[in-house]
Amino acid sequence: MEECYLICEDSLEGIFTGIYNAYLKKKPHEQIHICVGEEENYRLFAVYETCQTDEKKASKVAGTIIREFGEEAYLSICRALAAQDRDKGEAVYKTVVSGLCMKNKRQVMGCLQNPYIHKVFELARFTANEAHYHVEFLRFKEFENGILYAVIGPKNNVLTFIVPHFADRLPLENFVIYDEIRNIYAMHPAGKEWYLVYGDEIISQAEHNFSEGEKKYSELFGCFFHTIAIKERRNYKLQRNMLPIRYREYMTEFQQK
């Protein structure tokens, strides 16, 4: 039997559409595979199909996952799909297939013996950990007009997982979080709902000057950061384990010298 590869757009909707189309084929699932973005090495004796992302199909798949597996498993799958990984589409597809065959579908994410489920579990954990790191280490700077501005450079697409946290925490602030890798801005106007903006249209924001208070408070925090360490216990290795170097270029206390 010939293998079939479905090429999907790298997004939640794209991959869910792919899963919908895979089921439409009514062929054994072992023969169908989902890949994300452009395939580099085309295989002989295999059929490649491009999936057009379809909101309706995607929301049906999402609905099925939530209904059958529960909210928590759905969240894990969303996290896995936000990861930067070539095989995530295939892993999620086969997780859905395995899960729907299980007796207790709600426990699908606990079944770590299954290599696909384990892969989804790993990807979801990676994204969740990175999102948490950003909740911890993200730093806002204040512009003259009072807007708070933060830049992040995450490996996975964590922006949508961290903004709700800050929107709840700083409801009366105007703030912007910019993912410089993917060129996405999350905008939060004071007292209103937050939204995403793609592209370069508002890059001019970044050319604003920082406020008077910004210098003062970043210096105060720098001072606090240094005095709070106990020199008799100095331990740079532990510091590096807890606070990986790659986050430091975005952090106020490491930018000062």
Added chain:
Amino acid sequence: MESNFILSTGGRQPGLQSALMSKENMSIMEKLKILSDAAKYDVSCSSSGVGRRGDGTGIGNTLAAGICHSFGADGRCISLLKILFTNECIYDCKYCINRKSNDVPRASFTPDEICELTIQFYRRNYIEGLFLSSGILYSPTYTMELIYEAVHKLRTLYRFQGYIHVKAIPGADPEIVNRLGLLADRMSVNLELPTAEGLKRLAPNKHRRNILTPMRQIQQGIIQNKNELVLYRNTPSFVPAGQSTQMIVGATPESDYQIMMVAENLYKKFDLKRVYYSAFVSVNEDKELPALPGGPPLLREHRLYQADWLLRFYGFEAGELLSEDKPNFNILLDPKADWALRHLEQFPVEINRADYHMILRVPGIGVKSAQRIVRARRNGNLNFDDLKKIGVTLKRALYFITCSGKMMYPTKIEEDYITRNLLSNKEKLPFDRDGMTYKQLSLFDDDQEEIRNWKNVI
């Protein structure tokens, strides 16, 4: 300083007002430097224990798991703006950098300065909240009034809904402890030293009973508040993140066994959320204090924390880990492996059938792995490959477990053999194996001798 506080003490301390006035000229930077430097020996920095969403009218929320925002050069987490209100102090505790007889620069914040710093740091996501402690100015009650004013202002005027941890000062009026508890998320009373004798020797102004009184009061306040919350949903919560304490390890000659028994009692009888252990850092020269040429006893502190985790999350009791005859932890093995080696008759454990609590006792398996094992085995038997994926450290666990009746490979279940094998995999310690730590190890090799030397000094 707010004038009403000076008046409220009835002007008993003339001269101090002017002393405080002169501090007004000090820049906020200088104050922050002095008062965070003075606060750094307080261990607790956690922002966990309470999850609370913002109500949309102010600033801040809290996460039950807590959030660290940075890590200092010592690798300790920086979660809260940890400062003292003032480092003036009427007490003369021998281990404390702020003791009365020390000649160090003194400073005091005003409540407004504390509020501004907290809010401005918080909006920039530098910190998770405020940790406010203080030296004793005039009297415990007076000092707590100062703390109360700052915290009250932060909660009401600035509408701050983030995390606040405050110290309850032993000897203060119970009424102020109660009022402060309704504003704070966590309160702590420092036990300072594990035993009453140690306290008497090193902190002549403090008494064990005075320390336990507010601890009991906070515990009862929390229980009462929980009952009220059942009846009336909108009752303000009292210390919702619970209370903690800390004790200094290595300044007095208590054994690990004594320390663990104290900790266990605090967890069981006082419902504490956390007990912190703080390796003694020698900041003062005093004949009553031990000399620690190897630096602070970090390995010992580490072992105590490992054992503390065993008490809180692994269902162990202090009496299982140590005893009168074996009063100190093994320096080479962590307490769990040490326990397992002394109880080989309970091993090997069958992963696919054993009770969760027994799986938790296997070296190399932590709480998360144990939970995952229990969940995963519902869908079929697990083998060693699966365990590896789940996160079990097999090179430690393999001597203690079987999967479907088989061990990973044939091994002897014999104390010496397993010990040798466990030791050949270097234990991961959270501090460098550099000069400092080597000295540390050698210091602990002759632990008893160290204590003897210490006694000679006295």
